[in-house]
Amino acid sequence: QKRAPSYSNRGMTLEDDLNETNKYYLTNQIAVIHKKPTPVQIVNVHYPKRSAAVIKEAYFKQSSTTDYNGIYKGRYIDFEAKETKNKTSFPLQNFHDHQIEHMKQVKAQDGICFVIISAFDQVYFLEADKLFYFWDRKEKNGRKSIRKDELEETAYPISLGYAPRIDYISIIEQLYFSPSSGAKG
Amino acid sequence: QKRAPSYSNRGMTLEDDLNETNKYYLTNQIAVIHKKPTPVQIVNVHYPKRSAAVIKEAYFKQSSTTDYNGIYKGRYIDFEAKETKNKTSFPLQNFHDHQIEHMKQVKAQDGICFVIISAFDQVYFLEADKLFYFWDRKEKNGRKSIRKDELEETAYPISLGYAPRIDYISIIEQLYFSPSSGAKG
Numbered sequence A, B: 001q002k003r004a005p006s007y008s009n010r011g012m013t014l015e016d017d018l019n020e021t022n023k024y025y026l027t028n029q030i031a032v033i034h035k036k037p038t039p040v041q042i043v044n045v046h047y048p049k050r051s052a053a054v055i056k057e058a059y060f061k062q063s064s065t066t067d068y069n070g071i072y073k074g075r076y077i078d079f080e081a082k083e084t085k086n087k088t089s090f091p092l093q094n095f096h097d098h099q100i101e102h103m104k105q106v107k108a109q110d111g112i113c114f115v116i117i118s119a120f121d122q123v124y125f126l127e128a129d130k131l132f133y134f135w136d137r138k139e140k141n142g143r144k145s146i147r148k149d150e151l152e153e154t155a156y157p158i159s160l161g162y163a164p165r166i167d168y169i170s171i172i173e174q175l176y177f178s179p180s181s182g183a184k185g
Protein backbone atom coordinates (compact mmCIF):
# COMPACT_ATOMS: atom_id res chain seq x y z
CA GLN A 1 0.00 0.00 0.00
CA LYS A 2 1.28 3.43 -0.97
CA ARG A 3 1.72 5.95 1.82
CA ALA A 4 1.30 9.67 1.48
CA PRO A 5 4.70 11.37 1.25
CA SER A 6 5.68 11.90 4.85
CA TYR A 7 7.56 14.79 6.32
CA SER A 8 10.42 12.66 7.63
CA ASN A 9 11.09 11.08 4.23
CA ARG A 10 11.59 14.30 2.30
CA GLY A 11 15.21 14.82 3.26
CA MET A 12 14.68 18.30 4.65
CA THR A 13 14.78 19.33 8.26
CA LEU A 14 11.80 20.69 10.13
CA GLU A 15 13.80 23.89 10.62
CA ASP A 16 14.32 24.31 6.86
CA ASP A 17 10.61 23.92 6.25
CA LEU A 18 9.68 26.36 9.01
CA ASN A 19 12.15 28.92 7.69
CA GLU A 20 10.62 28.62 4.23
CA THR A 21 7.14 28.89 5.73
CA ASN A 22 8.10 32.03 7.65
CA LYS A 23 9.63 33.53 4.51
CA TYR A 24 6.32 32.88 2.73
CA TYR A 25 4.36 34.56 5.53
CA LEU A 26 6.73 37.54 5.48
CA THR A 27 6.71 38.00 1.70
CA ASN A 28 2.93 37.75 1.56
CA GLN A 29 2.47 40.08 4.54
CA ILE A 30 0.67 37.41 6.53
CA ALA A 31 2.90 37.37 9.62
CA VAL A 32 6.36 38.46 10.78
CA ILE A 33 8.01 35.47 12.45
CA HIS A 34 11.74 34.76 12.65
CA LYS A 35 13.96 32.07 14.08
CA LYS A 36 16.26 33.48 16.74
CA PRO A 37 19.98 33.15 16.12
CA THR A 38 21.76 30.26 17.88
CA PRO A 39 23.10 31.63 21.17
CA VAL A 40 26.88 31.56 21.25
CA GLN A 41 29.33 32.49 24.01
CA ILE A 42 32.14 34.32 22.25
CA VAL A 43 35.53 33.94 23.97
CA ASN A 44 38.15 35.07 21.47
CA VAL A 45 37.93 37.33 18.41
CA HIS A 46 40.69 38.31 15.99
CA TYR A 47 40.55 41.62 14.14
CA PRO A 48 42.74 41.24 11.08
CA LYS A 49 43.62 44.41 9.18
CA ARG A 50 41.51 45.00 6.09
CA SER A 51 39.15 42.08 6.65
CA ALA A 52 36.24 41.02 8.79
CA ALA A 53 36.59 40.11 12.47
CA VAL A 54 37.06 36.34 12.96
CA ILE A 55 35.65 34.55 15.98
CA LYS A 56 38.41 32.08 16.95
CA GLU A 57 36.86 30.52 20.04
CA ALA A 58 33.22 30.28 21.01
CA TYR A 59 30.82 27.80 22.60
CA PHE A 60 27.18 26.92 22.13
CA LYS A 61 24.98 28.22 24.94
CA GLN A 62 21.63 26.87 26.05
CA SER A 63 18.84 29.18 24.96
CA SER A 64 16.69 30.69 27.71
CA THR A 65 13.72 31.01 25.38
CA THR A 66 12.10 29.22 22.44
CA ASP A 67 13.44 29.30 18.89
CA TYR A 68 10.75 31.23 17.05
CA ASN A 69 8.75 34.34 17.80
CA GLY A 70 6.99 37.20 16.09
CA ILE A 71 3.65 38.77 15.35
CA TYR A 72 0.39 37.84 13.61
CA LYS A 73 -2.50 40.33 13.50
CA GLY A 74 -1.17 42.22 16.51
CA ARG A 75 -0.84 39.10 18.68
CA TYR A 76 2.49 37.86 20.00
CA ILE A 77 3.43 34.40 18.63
CA ASP A 78 6.00 32.16 20.32
CA PHE A 79 6.89 28.56 19.57
CA GLU A 80 9.45 25.81 19.69
CA ALA A 81 10.00 23.15 17.03
CA LYS A 82 10.96 19.58 17.93
CA GLU A 83 11.50 16.34 16.05
CA THR A 84 11.65 12.73 17.14
CA LYS A 85 12.39 9.53 15.24
CA ASN A 86 10.85 7.56 18.09
CA LYS A 87 7.93 5.42 16.84
CA THR A 88 5.67 5.20 19.86
CA SER A 89 6.10 8.37 21.94
CA PHE A 90 7.56 11.88 22.02
CA PRO A 91 10.27 12.18 24.74
CA LEU A 92 9.87 15.24 26.96
CA GLN A 93 13.64 15.41 27.44
CA ASN A 94 13.52 17.31 24.15
CA PHE A 95 12.65 20.33 26.31
CA HIS A 96 14.66 21.91 29.06
CA ASP A 97 13.31 23.69 32.13
CA HIS A 98 14.08 27.19 30.82
CA GLN A 99 12.01 26.69 27.71
CA ILE A 100 8.97 25.51 29.66
CA GLU A 101 9.41 28.40 32.10
CA HIS A 102 9.59 30.84 29.20
CA MET A 103 6.45 29.39 27.63
CA LYS A 104 4.59 29.76 30.93
CA GLN A 105 5.69 33.40 31.15
CA VAL A 106 4.44 34.01 27.61
CA LYS A 107 1.06 32.43 28.39
CA ALA A 108 0.79 34.59 31.53
CA GLN A 109 1.14 37.66 29.24
CA ASP A 110 -1.63 36.29 26.99
CA GLY A 111 0.67 35.25 24.15
CA ILE A 112 -0.09 32.58 21.56
CA CYS A 113 2.32 29.82 22.46
CA PHE A 114 2.73 26.27 21.14
CA VAL A 115 5.08 23.57 19.89
CA ILE A 116 5.43 22.21 16.38
CA ILE A 117 6.30 18.54 16.69
CA SER A 118 7.42 16.31 13.85
CA ALA A 119 6.74 12.74 14.92
CA PHE A 120 5.13 9.52 13.62
CA ASP A 121 5.27 10.75 9.96
CA GLN A 122 3.13 13.76 10.86
CA VAL A 123 3.58 17.39 11.89
CA TYR A 124 1.55 18.43 14.93
CA PHE A 125 0.55 21.73 16.49
CA LEU A 126 0.45 21.27 20.27
CA GLU A 127 -0.78 24.17 22.38
CA ALA A 128 1.49 25.16 25.26
CA ASP A 129 -1.20 24.42 27.86
CA LYS A 130 -1.36 20.79 26.68
CA LEU A 131 2.43 20.54 26.81
CA PHE A 132 2.38 21.88 30.40
CA TYR A 133 -0.03 19.09 31.33
CA PHE A 134 2.39 16.40 30.11
CA TRP A 135 5.39 18.25 31.55
CA ASP A 136 3.79 18.58 34.98
CA ARG A 137 2.86 14.89 34.91
CA LYS A 138 6.55 14.10 34.32
CA GLU A 139 7.57 16.44 37.16
CA LYS A 140 5.24 14.48 39.46
CA ASN A 141 7.20 11.33 38.58
CA GLY A 142 4.82 10.35 35.81
CA ARG A 143 5.88 9.16 32.37
CA LYS A 144 8.72 11.03 30.65
CA SER A 145 7.08 11.18 27.25
CA ILE A 146 3.85 11.90 25.38
CA ARG A 147 2.35 8.68 24.01
CA LYS A 148 1.47 8.65 20.31
CA ASP A 149 -2.25 8.34 21.01
CA GLU A 150 -2.09 11.16 23.57
CA LEU A 151 -0.46 13.45 21.01
CA GLU A 152 -3.04 12.50 18.38
CA GLU A 153 -5.80 13.34 20.83
CA THR A 154 -4.49 16.70 22.11
CA ALA A 155 -2.61 18.15 19.11
CA TYR A 156 -3.76 19.35 15.70
CA PRO A 157 -2.25 17.78 12.59
CA ILE A 158 -0.82 20.35 10.16
CA SER A 159 -1.20 19.47 6.51
CA LEU A 160 1.97 19.92 4.49
CA GLY A 161 1.95 21.94 1.32
CA TYR A 162 4.15 23.58 -1.25
CA ALA A 163 3.75 27.21 -0.16
CA PRO A 164 3.50 27.60 2.73
CA ARG A 165 5.04 24.23 3.58
CA ILE A 166 3.82 24.00 7.19
CA ASP A 167 0.80 26.27 7.43
CA TYR A 168 0.64 26.68 11.20
CA ILE A 169 -0.95 30.13 10.89
CA SER A 170 -4.13 28.49 9.56
CA ILE A 171 -4.37 26.60 12.87
CA ILE A 172 -3.81 29.83 14.84
CA GLU A 173 -6.46 31.53 12.74
CA GLN A 174 -8.98 28.79 13.57
CA LEU A 175 -8.09 28.59 17.26
CA TYR A 176 -7.73 32.29 18.12
CA PHE A 177 -9.42 34.37 15.43
CA SER A 178 -12.45 32.44 14.17
CA PRO A 179 -15.89 33.31 15.54
CA SER A 180 -16.40 29.65 16.54
CA SER A 181 -12.88 29.27 17.88
CA GLY A 182 -12.25 26.92 20.76
CA ALA A 183 -9.44 24.67 21.82
CA LYS A 184 -9.30 20.89 21.53
CA GLY A 185 -9.96 18.58 24.48
CA GLN B 1 26.84 73.92 38.46
CA LYS B 2 26.10 70.31 39.34
CA ARG B 3 24.42 68.26 36.64
CA ALA B 4 22.03 65.41 37.24
CA PRO B 5 23.85 62.08 36.82
CA SER B 6 23.57 61.39 33.12
CA TYR B 7 23.21 58.05 31.45
CA SER B 8 26.40 58.38 29.45
CA ASN B 9 28.52 59.13 32.52
CA ARG B 10 27.58 56.05 34.52
CA GLY B 11 30.05 53.70 32.86
CA MET B 12 27.45 51.15 31.83
CA THR B 13 26.28 50.45 28.34
CA LEU B 14 22.74 51.05 27.18
CA GLU B 15 22.53 47.31 26.49
CA ASP B 16 23.49 46.44 30.09
CA ASP B 17 20.78 48.73 31.42
CA LEU B 18 18.17 47.35 29.05
CA ASN B 19 19.06 43.79 29.99
CA GLU B 20 18.67 44.67 33.68
CA THR B 21 15.39 46.41 32.92
CA ASN B 22 14.08 43.37 31.04
CA LYS B 23 15.14 41.10 33.90
CA TYR B 24 13.17 43.32 36.27
CA TYR B 25 10.08 43.15 34.03
CA LEU B 26 10.41 39.36 33.78
CA THR B 27 10.91 38.76 37.51
CA ASN B 28 7.99 41.01 38.39
CA GLN B 29 5.76 39.48 35.72
CA ILE B 30 5.32 42.81 33.97
CA ALA B 31 6.55 41.83 30.51
CA VAL B 32 8.56 39.11 28.74
CA ILE B 33 11.17 40.83 26.58
CA HIS B 34 14.57 39.42 25.59
CA LYS B 35 17.54 40.54 23.58
CA LYS B 36 18.13 38.28 20.61
CA PRO B 37 21.47 36.49 20.43
CA THR B 38 24.12 38.07 18.19
CA PRO B 39 23.82 36.41 14.78
CA VAL B 40 26.93 34.43 13.95
CA GLN B 41 27.88 32.49 10.80
CA ILE B 42 29.53 29.31 12.08
CA VAL B 43 32.16 27.92 9.69
CA ASN B 44 34.18 25.39 11.66
CA VAL B 45 33.40 23.43 14.85
CA HIS B 46 35.63 20.97 16.69
CA TYR B 47 34.10 18.15 18.75
CA PRO B 48 36.73 17.10 21.26
CA LYS B 49 36.11 13.84 23.13
CA ARG B 50 34.70 14.30 26.62
CA SER B 51 34.24 18.07 26.37
CA ALA B 52 31.99 20.65 24.81
CA ALA B 53 32.03 21.46 21.10
CA VAL B 54 34.34 24.40 20.29
CA ILE B 55 33.55 26.85 17.50
CA LYS B 56 36.93 27.49 15.86
CA GLU B 57 35.88 29.83 13.06
CA ALA B 58 32.84 32.05 12.84
CA TYR B 59 31.88 35.52 11.61
CA PHE B 60 29.48 38.20 12.75
CA LYS B 61 26.43 38.47 10.51
CA GLN B 62 24.20 41.48 10.01
CA SER B 63 20.90 40.99 11.79
CA SER B 64 17.78 41.05 9.62
CA THR B 65 15.64 42.26 12.51
CA THR B 66 15.88 44.46 15.59
CA ASP B 67 17.64 43.46 18.82
CA TYR B 68 14.77 43.18 21.29
CA ASN B 69 11.30 41.69 21.12
CA GLY B 70 8.67 40.14 23.33
CA ILE B 71 5.23 40.58 24.82
CA TYR B 72 3.44 43.01 27.13
CA LYS B 73 -0.25 42.49 27.96
CA GLY B 74 -0.77 40.36 24.88
CA ARG B 75 0.74 42.94 22.50
CA TYR B 76 3.85 42.26 20.46
CA ILE B 77 6.76 44.58 21.39
CA ASP B 78 9.75 45.16 19.10
CA PHE B 79 12.57 47.65 19.42
CA GLU B 80 16.11 48.57 18.62
CA ALA B 81 18.54 50.36 20.96
CA LYS B 82 21.06 52.89 19.66
CA GLU B 83 23.62 55.21 21.20
CA THR B 84 25.48 58.22 19.90
CA LYS B 85 28.21 60.38 21.40
CA ASN B 86 27.45 63.04 18.81
CA LYS B 87 26.46 66.34 20.49
CA THR B 88 24.14 67.93 17.97
CA SER B 89 22.37 65.17 16.05
CA PHE B 90 21.64 61.43 15.90
CA PRO B 91 23.15 59.88 12.72
CA LEU B 92 20.72 57.67 10.80
CA GLN B 93 23.60 55.50 9.57
CA ASN B 94 23.14 53.77 12.94
CA PHE B 95 20.36 51.85 11.18
CA HIS B 96 20.60 49.60 8.18
CA ASP B 97 17.91 49.01 5.55
CA HIS B 98 16.92 45.58 6.88
CA GLN B 99 16.11 46.95 10.32
CA ILE B 100 13.88 49.70 8.95
CA GLU B 101 12.19 47.19 6.64
CA HIS B 102 11.60 44.87 9.60
CA MET B 103 10.11 47.68 11.69
CA LYS B 104 7.74 48.59 8.85
CA GLN B 105 6.63 44.94 8.64
CA VAL B 106 5.98 44.89 12.39
CA LYS B 107 3.92 48.10 12.22
CA ALA B 108 1.91 46.60 9.33
CA GLN B 109 0.99 43.70 11.69
CA ASP B 110 -0.07 46.21 14.37
CA GLY B 111 2.94 45.68 16.62
CA ILE B 112 4.29 48.18 19.14
CA CYS B 113 7.57 49.25 17.60
CA PHE B 114 10.08 51.92 18.60
CA VAL B 115 13.72 52.86 19.17
CA ILE B 116 15.44 53.58 22.45
CA ILE B 117 18.07 56.22 21.75
CA SER B 118 20.77 57.29 24.17
CA ALA B 119 21.94 60.73 23.05
CA PHE B 120 22.61 64.20 24.46
CA ASP B 121 22.79 62.88 28.06
CA GLN B 122 19.25 61.56 27.82
CA VAL B 123 17.45 58.34 26.94
CA TYR B 124 14.61 58.77 24.43
CA PHE B 125 11.70 56.62 23.31
CA LEU B 126 11.11 57.29 19.61
CA GLU B 127 8.12 55.64 17.97
CA ALA B 128 8.85 53.76 14.75
CA ASP B 129 6.53 56.00 12.70
CA LYS B 130 8.60 59.04 13.68
CA LEU B 131 11.80 57.22 12.77
CA PHE B 132 10.31 56.34 9.36
CA TYR B 133 9.66 60.05 8.76
CA PHE B 134 13.34 60.92 9.32
CA TRP B 135 14.49 57.83 7.42
CA ASP B 136 12.32 58.63 4.38
CA ARG B 137 13.57 62.23 4.44
CA LYS B 138 17.13 60.87 4.19
CA GLU B 139 16.12 58.52 1.36
CA LYS B 140 14.80 61.56 -0.52
CA ASN B 141 18.29 63.10 -0.25
CA GLY B 142 17.45 65.04 2.87
CA ARG B 143 19.66 65.26 5.97
CA LYS B 144 21.29 62.05 7.16
CA SER B 145 20.58 62.60 10.84
CA ILE B 146 17.92 63.62 13.36
CA ARG B 147 18.71 67.06 14.80
CA LYS B 148 18.77 67.33 18.60
CA ASP B 149 15.76 69.66 18.64
CA GLU B 150 13.84 67.36 16.28
CA LEU B 151 14.45 64.39 18.58
CA GLU B 152 13.38 66.44 21.61
CA GLU B 153 10.18 67.36 19.83
CA THR B 154 9.18 63.91 18.51
CA ALA B 155 10.53 61.50 21.16
CA TYR B 156 9.63 60.90 24.82
CA PRO B 157 12.34 61.24 27.46
CA ILE B 158 12.60 58.14 29.70
CA SER B 159 13.50 58.87 33.29
CA LEU B 160 16.24 56.64 34.65
CA GLY B 161 15.79 54.78 37.90
CA TYR B 162 17.24 52.07 40.05
CA ALA B 163 14.72 49.31 39.28
CA PRO B 164 13.72 49.30 36.53
CA ARG B 165 16.61 51.32 35.17
CA ILE B 166 15.02 52.39 31.88
CA ASP B 167 11.28 52.14 32.39
CA TYR B 168 10.16 52.11 28.77
CA ILE B 169 7.06 50.06 29.60
CA SER B 170 5.62 53.07 31.43
CA ILE B 171 5.79 55.00 28.14
CA ILE B 172 4.11 52.10 26.29
CA GLU B 173 1.45 51.98 28.98
CA GLN B 174 0.69 55.70 28.52
CA LEU B 175 0.77 55.60 24.72
CA TYR B 176 -1.09 52.35 24.03
CA PHE B 177 -3.05 51.37 27.12
CA SER B 178 -4.24 54.55 28.85
CA PRO B 179 -7.79 55.75 28.22
CA SER B 180 -6.48 59.14 27.12
CA SER B 181 -3.65 57.66 25.10
CA GLY B 182 -2.44 59.45 22.01
CA ALA B 183 0.85 59.91 20.26
CA LYS B 184 3.05 62.99 20.33
CA GLY B 185 3.05 65.60 17.61
Ligand SMILES: [Mg+2]
Residues within 6 Å of the ligand: A067, A080, A081
Ligand atom coordinates in the same frame (compact mmCIF):
# COMPACT_ATOMS: atom_id res chain seq x y z
MG1 LIG C 1 15.01 24.14 19.42
Ligand SMILES: [Mg+2]
Residues within 6 Å of the ligand: B067, B080, B081
Ligand atom coordinates in the same frame (compact mmCIF):
# COMPACT_ATOMS: atom_id res chain seq x y z
MG1 LIG D 1 21.62 46.96 17.70
